[in-house]
Amino acid sequence: xxxxxxxxxxxxxxxxxxxxxxxxxxxxxxxxxxxxxxxxxxxxxxxxxxxxxxxxxxxxxxxxxxxxxxxxxxxxxxxxxxxxxxxxxxxxxxxxxxxxxxxxxxxxxxxxxxxxxxxxxxxxxxxxxxxxxxxxxxxxxxxxxxxxxxxxxxxxxxxxxxxxxxxxxxxxxxxxxxxxxxxxxxxxxxxxxxxxxxxxxxxxxxxxxxxxxxxxxxxxxxxxxxxxxxxxxxx
Numbered sequence: 001x002x003x004x005x006x007x008x009x010x011x012x013x014x015x016x017x018x019x020x021x022x023x024x025x026x027x028x029x030x031x032x033x034x035x036x037x038x039x040x041x042x043x044x045x046x047x048x049x050x051x052x053x054x055x056x057x058x059x060x061x062x063x064x065x066x067x068x069x070x071x072x073x074x075x076x077x078x079x080x081x082x083x084x085x086x087x088x089x090x091x092x093x094x095x096x097x098x099x100x101x102x103x104x105x106x107x108x109x110x111x112x113x114x115x116x117x118x119x120x121x122x123x124x125x126x127x128x129x130x131x132x133x134x135x136x137x138x139x140x141x142x143x144x145x146x147x148x149x150x151x152x153x154x155x156x157x158x159x160x161x162x163x164x165x166x167x168x169x170x171x172x173x174x175x176x177x178x179x180x181x182x183x184x185x186x187x188x189x190x191x192x193x194x195x196x197x198x199x200x201x202x203x204x205x206x207x208x209x210x211x212x213x214x215x216x217x218x219x220x221x222x223x224x225x226x227x228x229x230x231x232x233x234x235x
Contacts, residue, residue, distance in 0.1 A: 049076045067103075101137075108141075124144065142154045146174065158174055172198070173202070173205055176209075180215075189209055203228075207226070213225060
């Protein structure tokens with residue numbers, strides 16, 4: 001769901017951070033890597049998570065009271081779908097930086113991946129209490145509310161996210177899903193259409209809009225959306 005496409009140097013390794021990350025976190029990891037003197041080593045491959053974990057271990061060994069190594073190792077675990085292993089590193093980040101909004105956001109995402117939705121909601125809420133105007137965090141909390149069955153709260157969060165960022169494609173898509181669960185199919189279609197206008201290659205939006213068209217009996221438009229979905233996913 002998140003890919004900032006940012007390149008971060010970590011312990012001598014070029015590391016693609018596949019989650020959104022602030023300049024503060026980026027700078028902290030870079031400075032720590034510089035201070036350990038290991039930036040001379042060969043770079044890791046983009047998906048070589050064991051290499052990145054080893055680099056993070058060196059940062060932690062060099063100074064276990066700094067958060068940067070735990071952040072980097074947690075991200076390597078997270079990005080390799082080892083969410084249960086990522087969790088202790090984000091716990092440590094919060095222990096060392098208890099008022100850092102991003103730390104709660106990252107841990108919230110990890111709880112979400114583990115389907116621990118109430119824990120995820122709690123962390124997203126804490127993150128928003130520290131930094132309220134984050135559309136991405138509101139969208140993620142909306143997803144957690146939706147998966148936990150609280151559709152009213154999910155809609156409220158998607159609405160807030162969209163008011164902060166009118167180009168938030170995921171918020172429109174996910175609000176459409178929430179409307180669909182409430183059988184408000186025309187509102188769902190409007191949101192899927194908005195998502196498509198923002199990202200015409202967003203295949204999932206066509207797929208979901210097709211289902212909404214089916215629900216209101218518009219077979220022709222449903223078929224057109226399925227054809228577009230097939231075109232995009234078979235490229």
